[in-house]
Amino acid sequence: MWEWLDPGLSAGGLFAGVMVGLTGMGGAALVTPMLVLFFNVPAAAAVSSDVVASAVMKPVGAFVHIRHRTVHWGIVIWLSAGSIPGVLIGTAIFSQVADTEGVEETVRVWIGIVLILALVAMLGRALVSARAERLRGPAVLEGIEAPVKIVPTVLLGLIVGILVGTTSVGSGSLVVTTMLLLYPLLRPSVLVGTDLTQAVPMLMVGAIAHAGIGGGDWAVTASLLVGQIPGVWIGARMSSRYDGLALRWLLMVILAAIAVRLLGAPAELAGGIAIGGIAVVLFYIVRQRLARQEIRE
Numbered sequence: 001m002w003e004w005l006d007p008g009l010s011a012g013g014l015f016a017g018v019m020v021g022l023t024g025m026g027g028a029a030l031v032t033p034m035l036v037l038f039f040n041v042p043a044a045a046a047v048s049s050d051v052v053a054s055a056v057m058k059p060v061g062a063f064v065h066i067r068h069r070t071v072h073w074g075i076v077i078w079l080s081a082g083s084i085p086g087v088l089i090g091t092a093i094f095s096q097v098a099d100t101e102g103v104e105e106t107v108r109v110w111i112g113i114v115l116i117l118a119l120v121a122m123l124g125r126a127l128v129s130a131r132a133e134r135l136r137g138p139a140v141l142e143g144i145e146a147p148v149k150i151v152p153t154v155l156l157g158l159i160v161g162i163l164v165g166t167t168s169v170g171s172g173s174l175v176v177t178t179m180l181l182l183y184p185l186l187r188p189s190v191l192v193g194t195d196l197t198q199a200v201p202m203l204m205v206g207a208i209a210h211a212g213i214g215g216g217d218w219a220v221t222a223s224l225l226v227g228q229i230p231g232v233w234i235g236a237r238m239s240s241r242y243d244g245l246a247l248r249w250l251l252m253v254i255l256a257a258i259a260v261r262l263l264g265a266p267a268e269l270a271g272g273i274a275i276g277g278i279a280v281v282l283f284y285i286v287r288q289r290l291a292r293q294e295i296r297e
Contacts, residue, residue, distance in 0.1 A: 009039060009223035013053075016224075017231020018238070019251055028054055028168040029118045030251070031224065032111055033258040041220055043107035044098045048216035050168040053224045055207035057232065058171075058199045065193030072186070072194045074148040079175070082157025083164075083202040090165020091209040098213065107167070112262035114169045115255055121173040122252055146190075149182050156182075161202055165209070171199040246285045253277030 016030045028050050035046035065071050097106050156178050163170035175195050179186070186194075210216055257274035261267065 004219040004222060005226065006039075006219065006223040009035075009220060010227035012039065013224040013227025014231040014234075015227075017228040017233075018235040019247070020228075020232055020235060027172050028164075028170075029115055029173065029255055030258075031228075032168050033115065033255075033262060035220065036108065036111070037258065037261060041217065043104050043111065044094070045217045045220065047094065047107060047111070047166070047168045048210040048213075049218075049220040049224070051164065051203060051210050052207040052216050052218075052221045053228065054168065054171070054199070055203040056221075056225055057228055058196060058203055060229075060232070062193070062197040062200050065189075065196055068189075068193070070187075070189040070193035071197045072146060072148075072190050075146075075153060075179070075183070075194050076198045078148055078150050078153040079157035079160075079198040080201050082154040082159075083161035083198065084157075084205050086158040086161020087165040087202050087206040088161075088209055090162040091206060091213065092165075093162070094166045094210075095213040108262045109264075111167045111169060112259050114163055114167045115259035115262065117163075118169055118173045119252055119255055119259065121177040122248070122255075124177050146183060146186055152182055157198070157202075161206075164202060165206055171202065175199075246281060246288070249284070250278065250281045253281060 012034050013031070016027075016034065019030060020027055031053070032046050032050045035041040035049065036043050041049070062071075094107075097103055100106070156175065160170050160174055163174070172195065175198065176191065179191060179195065183191070254274060254277075256277065257270045260273060261270035
């Protein structure tokens with residue numbers, strides 16, 4: 001009955017889910033490369049499987065925000081106006097490449113490039129968030145009635161949709177960073193809720209499209225979800241006890257190492273980046289804790 005279940009994949013899904021719950025980052029950027037590099041899932045199957053798994057996961061988070069009325073439906077609609085055709089275009093491009101001999105290398109390079117873009121977006125998010133805080137100042141934050149900038153919002157949706165259709169990566173970090181630029185006065189809760197909700201129709205359409213081209217592996221998707229669903233819940237419960245900033249930096253170090261490996265760098269270089277980066281982040285965590293102890297004393 002449980003022959004389809006791969007405990008290793010479920011454990012990987014659990015780790016990815018916990019990281020997403022703890023940091024609000026990662027998602028496909030962590031899962032798809034993990035499938036390719038550590039579980040030897042063919043790159044094309046990894047992309048399709050993760051799109052389908054994400055289509056199951058995102059509505060859970062979106063539902064919470066919809067219930068709390070922290071979703072800007074105007075932005076969601078116009079993002080979807082771009083992202084739905086975008087994900088179909090991306091899936092069509094993906095299907096053409098999936099039939100070629102060099103599909104494995106091509107998709108690996110695509111994922112590596114989009115991971116670099118996602119990393120730049122994650123770094124940019126910190127800078128943009130600081131800028132948004134300065135702009136807000138004493139200003140009244142905008143909620144679900146904020147006016148929509150239609151053209152750039154649709155273009156953002158189109159670009160993200162194409163990236164998700166071809167690599168499964170990009171629906172989180174790229175959207176949040178750009179939305180911070182477009183809507184600096186948007187309340188943080190509305191920003192997060194809108195980001196989660198806008199991804200739902202895009203990923204559902206993308207999941208159907210990827211299922212239609214037969215690229216996914218249902219056993220891989222199901223095994224991932226067995227770990228991801230409780231992982232996100234556990235991570236969210238733990239998030240208040242840990243330094244989210246340090247964990248986000250740790251995740252970015254891991255993604256940087258994965259990106260250079262996917263782009264063809266030697267394993268030794270990728271490992272060196274990971275080890276060096278983790279050492280720096282751990283040093284930062286220890287230093288912060290020692291500083292807090294000194295203040296208490």
